[in-house]
Amino acid sequence: xxxxxxxxxxxxxxxxxxxxxxxxxxxxxxxxxxxxxxxxxxxxxxxxxxxxxxxxxxxxxxxxxxxxxxxxxxxxxxxxxxxxxxxxxxxxxxxxxxxxxxxxxxxxxx
Amino acid sequence: xxxxxxxxxxxxxxxxxxxxxxxxxxxxxxxxxxxxxxxxxxxxxxxxxxxxxxxxxxxxxxxxxxxxxxxxxxxxxxxxxxxxxxxxxxxxxxxxxxxxxxxxxxxxxx
DNA sequence: ACAACATACAACCGTTTGGTTGTATGTTTG
DNA sequence: CAAACATACAACCAAACGGTTGTATGTTGT
Numbered sequence: 001x002x003x004x005x006x007x008x009x010x011x012x013x014x015x016x017x018x019x020x021x022x023x024x025x026x027x028x029x030x031x032x033x034x035x036x037x038x039x040x041x042x043x044x045x046x047x048x049x050x051x052x053x054x055x056x057x058x059x060x061x062x063x064x065x066x067x068x069x070x071x072x073x074x075x076x077x078x079x080x081x082x083x084x085x086x087x088x089x090x091x092x093x094x095x096x097x098x099x100x101x102x103x104x105x106x107x108x109x110x
Numbered sequence: 111x112x113x114x115x116x117x118x119x120x121x122x123x124x125x126x127x128x129x130x131x132x133x134x135x136x137x138x139x140x141x142x143x144x145x146x147x148x149x150x151x152x153x154x155x156x157x158x159x160x161x162x163x164x165x166x167x168x169x170x171x172x173x174x175x176x177x178x179x180x181x182x183x184x185x186x187x188x189x190x191x192x193x194x195x196x197x198x199x200x201x202x203x204x205x206x207x208x209x210x211x212x213x214x215x216x217x218x219x220x
Numbered sequence: 221a222c223a224a225c226a227t228a229c230a231a232c233c234g235t236t237t238g239g240t241t242g243t244a245t246g247t248t249t250g
Numbered sequence: 251c252a253a254a255c256a257t258a259c260a261a262c263c264a265a266a267c268g269g270t271t272g273t274a275t276g277t278t279g280t
Contacts (some may be wrong), residue, residue, distance in 0.1 A: 014124075016119075016121065018237095019120060022119065029203045030203050043240090045241080052238085068247060087194045091134070127266095146226055146227080155269075176227095181227065224277100224278085224280105228265085228274080229273085231270100231273105232270080232271085234269090235266105237263090238266095238268070240264105243260085247254100248255075
Protein backbone atom coordinates (compact mmCIF):
# COMPACT_ATOMS: atom_id res chain seq x y z
CA UNK A 1 0.00 0.00 0.00
CA UNK A 2 1.89 3.03 -1.31
CA UNK A 3 1.47 6.17 0.77
CA UNK A 4 1.30 8.79 -1.94
CA UNK A 5 0.83 12.51 -1.34
CA UNK A 6 -2.75 12.20 -2.49
CA UNK A 7 -3.34 9.31 -0.09
CA UNK A 8 -2.10 11.47 2.78
CA UNK A 9 -4.24 14.40 1.69
CA UNK A 10 -7.28 12.11 1.54
CA UNK A 11 -6.57 10.85 5.06
CA UNK A 12 -5.92 14.33 6.43
CA UNK A 13 -9.05 15.99 5.12
CA UNK A 14 -11.18 12.96 5.84
CA UNK A 15 -9.98 13.00 9.46
CA UNK A 16 -10.88 16.69 9.70
CA UNK A 17 -14.31 16.20 8.13
CA UNK A 18 -16.02 15.08 11.34
CA UNK A 19 -16.94 17.44 14.17
CA UNK A 20 -16.24 14.93 16.92
CA UNK A 21 -12.77 14.36 15.52
CA UNK A 22 -12.12 18.10 15.23
CA UNK A 23 -13.19 18.47 18.84
CA UNK A 24 -10.91 15.64 19.95
CA UNK A 25 -8.11 17.28 17.99
CA UNK A 26 -8.69 20.58 19.80
CA UNK A 27 -8.40 18.86 23.15
CA UNK A 28 -5.25 16.93 22.33
CA UNK A 29 -3.67 20.02 20.77
CA UNK A 30 -4.30 21.86 24.02
CA UNK A 31 -2.63 19.03 25.97
CA UNK A 32 -2.22 15.28 26.46
CA UNK A 33 -5.40 13.34 27.21
CA UNK A 34 -6.04 9.66 27.86
CA UNK A 35 -8.53 7.94 25.60
CA UNK A 36 -10.97 7.40 28.44
CA UNK A 37 -10.67 11.04 29.52
CA UNK A 38 -11.58 11.96 25.94
CA UNK A 39 -14.38 9.41 25.81
CA UNK A 40 -15.91 10.90 28.96
CA UNK A 41 -16.54 14.13 27.02
CA UNK A 42 -18.94 12.64 24.49
CA UNK A 43 -22.25 10.85 24.60
CA UNK A 44 -21.07 8.04 22.37
CA UNK A 45 -19.44 4.78 23.45
CA UNK A 46 -15.79 4.39 24.42
CA UNK A 47 -15.19 2.25 21.34
CA UNK A 48 -16.59 4.94 19.04
CA UNK A 49 -14.22 7.55 20.48
CA UNK A 50 -11.39 5.04 20.22
CA UNK A 51 -12.13 4.70 16.49
CA UNK A 52 -12.13 8.47 16.01
CA UNK A 53 -8.75 8.65 17.73
CA UNK A 54 -7.50 5.90 15.41
CA UNK A 55 -8.61 7.89 12.34
CA UNK A 56 -6.77 10.97 13.61
CA UNK A 57 -3.73 8.83 14.35
CA UNK A 58 -3.68 7.27 10.87
CA UNK A 59 -3.83 10.78 9.41
CA UNK A 60 -0.83 11.72 11.56
CA UNK A 61 -2.74 14.46 13.36
CA UNK A 62 -2.26 12.81 16.74
CA UNK A 63 0.19 10.44 18.35
CA UNK A 64 -0.35 8.03 21.21
CA UNK A 65 2.08 7.06 23.92
CA UNK A 66 1.60 4.33 26.47
CA UNK A 67 1.93 5.07 30.15
CA UNK A 68 0.90 2.22 32.37
CA UNK A 69 -2.63 1.24 31.57
CA UNK A 70 -3.40 4.52 29.87
CA UNK A 71 -2.84 5.61 26.28
CA UNK A 72 -2.04 9.32 26.20
CA UNK A 73 -2.86 11.16 23.00
CA UNK A 74 -1.39 14.48 21.93
CA UNK A 75 -1.96 16.53 18.80
CA UNK A 76 0.69 16.97 16.12
CA UNK A 77 0.71 20.56 14.94
CA UNK A 78 3.11 19.84 12.09
CA UNK A 79 0.61 17.64 10.31
CA UNK A 80 -1.98 20.35 10.81
CA UNK A 81 0.35 22.81 9.12
CA UNK A 82 0.93 20.40 6.27
CA UNK A 83 -2.85 20.37 5.75
CA UNK A 84 -2.71 24.16 5.70
CA UNK A 85 0.03 24.05 3.09
CA UNK A 86 -2.20 21.96 0.83
CA UNK A 87 -4.80 24.73 0.99
CA UNK A 88 -2.23 27.44 0.25
CA UNK A 89 -1.11 25.43 -2.73
CA UNK A 90 -4.68 25.43 -4.00
CA UNK A 91 -4.84 29.16 -3.41
CA UNK A 92 -1.68 29.61 -5.45
CA UNK A 93 -3.31 27.81 -8.34
CA UNK A 94 -5.99 30.49 -8.16
CA UNK A 95 -3.34 33.21 -8.11
CA UNK A 96 -1.81 31.68 -11.23
CA UNK A 97 1.46 31.48 -9.37
CA UNK A 98 2.14 27.78 -9.49
CA UNK A 99 4.83 26.80 -11.92
CA UNK A 100 4.05 23.10 -11.54
CA UNK A 101 0.46 23.77 -12.57
CA UNK A 102 0.58 21.51 -15.60
CA UNK A 103 1.83 18.62 -13.49
CA UNK A 104 -0.93 19.28 -11.02
CA UNK A 105 -3.66 19.53 -13.60
CA UNK A 106 -2.62 16.66 -15.81
CA UNK A 107 -2.23 13.99 -13.21
CA UNK A 108 -5.43 12.26 -14.36
CA UNK A 109 -4.95 12.70 -18.10
CA UNK A 110 -3.40 10.00 -20.21
CA UNK B 111 -31.94 22.49 8.44
CA UNK B 112 -29.72 24.91 10.34
CA UNK B 113 -26.38 25.64 8.71
CA UNK B 114 -24.11 25.81 11.73
CA UNK B 115 -20.40 26.53 11.63
CA UNK B 116 -19.70 22.89 12.29
CA UNK B 117 -22.00 21.84 9.44
CA UNK B 118 -20.05 24.07 7.07
CA UNK B 119 -16.72 22.74 8.35
CA UNK B 120 -17.96 19.17 7.83
CA UNK B 121 -18.98 20.00 4.25
CA UNK B 122 -15.74 21.86 3.50
CA UNK B 123 -13.35 19.17 4.67
CA UNK B 124 -15.46 16.38 3.28
CA UNK B 125 -15.41 18.08 -0.12
CA UNK B 126 -11.62 18.35 0.08
CA UNK B 127 -11.18 14.73 1.18
CA UNK B 128 -11.36 13.27 -2.32
CA UNK B 129 -8.55 13.54 -4.86
CA UNK B 130 -10.85 13.87 -7.86
CA UNK B 131 -12.63 16.76 -6.18
CA UNK B 132 -9.32 18.42 -5.28
CA UNK B 133 -8.26 18.06 -8.90
CA UNK B 134 -11.53 19.54 -10.14
CA UNK B 135 -11.06 22.37 -7.66
CA UNK B 136 -7.58 23.09 -9.04
CA UNK B 137 -8.94 23.36 -12.55
CA UNK B 138 -11.84 25.64 -11.67
CA UNK B 139 -9.57 27.80 -9.51
CA UNK B 140 -7.31 28.24 -12.52
CA UNK B 141 -10.29 29.27 -14.65
CA UNK B 142 -13.91 28.62 -15.62
CA UNK B 143 -14.69 25.17 -17.00
CA UNK B 144 -17.90 23.60 -18.23
CA UNK B 145 -18.97 20.38 -16.54
CA UNK B 146 -18.43 18.36 -19.68
CA UNK B 147 -14.97 19.87 -20.18
CA UNK B 148 -14.18 18.74 -16.63
CA UNK B 149 -15.74 15.33 -17.20
CA UNK B 150 -13.54 14.80 -20.25
CA UNK B 151 -10.49 14.87 -17.96
CA UNK B 152 -11.41 11.78 -15.96
CA UNK B 153 -12.07 8.15 -16.72
CA UNK B 154 -15.32 8.10 -14.77
CA UNK B 155 -18.78 8.85 -16.13
CA UNK B 156 -20.18 12.32 -16.71
CA UNK B 157 -22.70 11.79 -13.91
CA UNK B 158 -19.95 10.91 -11.42
CA UNK B 159 -18.08 14.13 -12.21
CA UNK B 160 -21.36 16.02 -12.00
CA UNK B 161 -21.84 14.66 -8.47
CA UNK B 162 -18.32 15.70 -7.44
CA UNK B 163 -19.03 19.20 -8.74
CA UNK B 164 -22.25 19.22 -6.71
CA UNK B 165 -20.35 18.30 -3.54
CA UNK B 166 -17.89 21.13 -4.13
CA UNK B 167 -20.78 23.48 -4.84
CA UNK B 168 -22.64 22.56 -1.64
CA UNK B 169 -19.42 23.23 0.29
CA UNK B 170 -19.24 26.66 -1.35
CA UNK B 171 -15.86 25.92 -2.93
CA UNK B 172 -17.22 26.40 -6.44
CA UNK B 173 -20.07 28.26 -8.10
CA UNK B 174 -21.88 27.48 -11.31
CA UNK B 175 -23.28 29.90 -13.83
CA UNK B 176 -25.43 29.01 -16.78
CA UNK B 177 -24.46 30.08 -20.25
CA UNK B 178 -26.61 28.60 -22.96
CA UNK B 179 -26.51 24.84 -22.67
CA UNK B 180 -23.35 24.85 -20.63
CA UNK B 181 -22.87 25.18 -16.89
CA UNK B 182 -19.62 27.01 -16.20
CA UNK B 183 -17.96 26.30 -12.88
CA UNK B 184 -15.39 28.49 -11.18
CA UNK B 185 -13.59 28.09 -7.88
CA UNK B 186 -14.28 30.32 -4.91
CA UNK B 187 -11.01 31.22 -3.23
CA UNK B 188 -12.73 32.85 -0.25
CA UNK B 189 -14.23 29.57 0.90
CA UNK B 190 -10.82 28.00 0.51
CA UNK B 191 -9.39 30.68 2.79
CA UNK B 192 -12.14 30.07 5.31
CA UNK B 193 -11.05 26.42 5.41
CA UNK B 194 -7.53 27.66 6.03
CA UNK B 195 -8.77 29.81 8.88
CA UNK B 196 -10.31 26.78 10.54
CA UNK B 197 -6.88 25.16 10.50
CA UNK B 198 -5.11 28.20 11.93
CA UNK B 199 -7.74 28.31 14.66
CA UNK B 200 -6.79 24.75 15.54
CA UNK B 201 -3.15 25.76 15.49
CA UNK B 202 -3.93 28.59 17.88
CA UNK B 203 -5.45 26.11 20.29
CA UNK B 204 -2.08 24.38 20.24
CA UNK B 205 -0.31 27.68 20.88
CA UNK B 206 -2.59 28.22 23.87
CA UNK B 207 -3.57 31.53 22.36
CA UNK B 208 -7.29 31.11 21.97
CA UNK B 209 -9.33 32.99 24.51
CA UNK B 210 -12.55 31.24 23.50
CA UNK B 211 -10.97 27.88 24.22
CA UNK B 212 -13.48 26.89 26.85
CA UNK B 213 -16.34 27.54 24.44
CA UNK B 214 -14.57 25.49 21.83
CA UNK B 215 -13.82 22.59 24.11
CA UNK B 216 -17.11 22.42 25.93
CA UNK B 217 -19.45 22.41 23.00
CA UNK B 218 -20.28 18.73 23.54
CA UNK B 219 -20.48 18.77 27.33
CA UNK B 220 -23.78 19.17 29.15
C1' DA C 221 -37.14 20.04 -38.03
C1' DC C 222 -33.85 17.16 -36.28
C1' DA C 223 -29.60 15.34 -34.69
C1' DA C 224 -26.02 16.14 -31.55
C1' DC C 225 -24.71 18.17 -27.36
C1' DA C 226 -24.85 19.56 -22.23
C1' DT C 227 -26.97 19.10 -18.21
C1' DA C 228 -30.03 17.21 -14.54
C1' DC C 229 -31.59 13.65 -11.88
C1' DA C 230 -33.43 9.08 -10.33
C1' DA C 231 -32.51 4.33 -9.34
C1' DC C 232 -29.45 1.07 -8.24
C1' DC C 233 -25.17 -1.27 -6.22
C1' DG C 234 -20.90 -2.53 -3.63
C1' DT C 235 -17.88 -0.40 -0.11
C1' DT C 236 -16.86 2.62 3.59
C1' DT C 237 -18.23 5.13 7.62
C1' DG C 238 -19.80 5.92 12.22
C1' DG C 239 -21.95 3.90 15.50
C1' DT C 240 -23.17 -0.26 18.65
C1' DT C 241 -22.20 -4.48 21.86
C1' DG C 242 -19.37 -8.07 23.43
C1' DT C 243 -15.05 -10.23 24.58
C1' DA C 244 -10.09 -10.42 25.74
C1' DT C 245 -5.95 -8.60 27.76
C1' DG C 246 -3.07 -5.98 30.54
C1' DT C 247 -2.57 -2.65 34.85
C1' DT C 248 -3.60 -0.75 39.09
C1' DT C 249 -5.31 -0.79 43.78
C1' DG C 250 -7.57 -2.51 48.04
C1' DC D 251 -5.58 -12.38 44.64
C1' DA D 252 -9.60 -10.13 43.16
C1' DA D 253 -12.05 -6.20 41.61
C1' DA D 254 -12.03 -2.20 39.04
C1' DC D 255 -10.04 0.26 35.37
C1' DA D 256 -8.09 1.32 30.52
C1' DT D 257 -7.43 -0.27 26.29
C1' DA D 258 -7.85 -3.19 22.09
C1' DC D 259 -10.41 -5.36 18.77
C1' DA D 260 -13.96 -8.23 16.38
C1' DA D 261 -18.65 -8.59 14.69
C1' DC D 262 -22.50 -6.45 13.41
C1' DC D 263 -25.76 -2.70 11.48
C1' DA D 264 -27.89 1.36 9.19
C1' DA D 265 -26.65 5.24 6.56
C1' DA D 266 -23.67 7.69 3.51
C1' DC D 267 -20.36 7.52 -0.33
C1' DG D 268 -18.65 6.96 -4.97
C1' DG D 269 -19.61 4.99 -8.74
C1' DT D 270 -22.85 3.12 -12.58
C1' DT D 271 -26.82 3.25 -16.22
C1' DG D 272 -30.93 5.15 -17.92
C1' DT D 273 -34.20 8.78 -18.85
C1' DA D 274 -35.80 13.56 -19.44
C1' DT D 275 -35.16 18.31 -20.73
C1' DG D 276 -33.34 22.17 -22.78
C1' DT D 277 -29.83 24.27 -26.40
C1' DT D 278 -27.26 24.52 -30.54
C1' DG D 279 -26.01 23.95 -35.39
C1' DT D 280 -27.20 22.12 -40.15
